[in-house]
Amino acid sequence: MHELAICQALIEQVERVARQNDARRVISIVITVGPLSGVEPQLLEHAYPLAAAGTLAEQATLEIETVPVRVRCRSCSAETDASANRLLCGACGDWKVDVIGGEEMILKRVELETSTSAVH
Numbered sequence: 001m002h003e004l005a006i007c008q009a010l011i012e013q014v015e016r017v018a019r020q021n022d023a024r025r026v027i028s029i030v031i032t033v034g035p036l037s038g039v040e041p042q043l044l045e046h047a048y049p050l051a052a053a054g055t056l057a058e059q060a061t062l063e064i065e066t067v068p069v070r071v072r073c074r075s076c077s078a079e080t081d082a083s084a085n086r087l088l089c090g091a092c093g094d095w096k097v098d099v100i101g102g103e104e105m106i107l108k109r110v111e112l113e114t115s116t117s118a119v120h
């Protein structure tokens with residue numbers, strides 16, 4: 001399952017951040033997913049608890065923000081939003097565009113619970 005592998009990679013990244021910050025657990029995770037990333041947000045949500053089980057992120061909530069596809073036109077150089085199945089320049093309608101956004105899946109924010117109260 002594609003999304004499970006993605007989730008596991010995501011959790012690994014989150015756990016690295018958590019360890020660097022001496023966190024006890026992860027409270028929430030926010031990621032940004034572009035329509036061209038090949039990642040299905042709903043499947044990701046389903047796969048997340050499986051990937052997070054037994055990790056510092058087990059109790060964490062996953063928030064997925066979707067971002068629009070961005071294209072840069074080769075004819076008029078405009079940078080506009082486009083839909084994933086219709087990659088056209090929003091300014092002049094030309095199809096000769098380069099995709100400059102919407103292919104990414106980024107770990108945007110991690111909220112951690114750290115043990116600030118010392119003395120063990």
Ligand SMILES: [Zn+2]
Pocket residue numbers: 073074075076077078089090091092093094
């Ligand atoms: Zn254009």
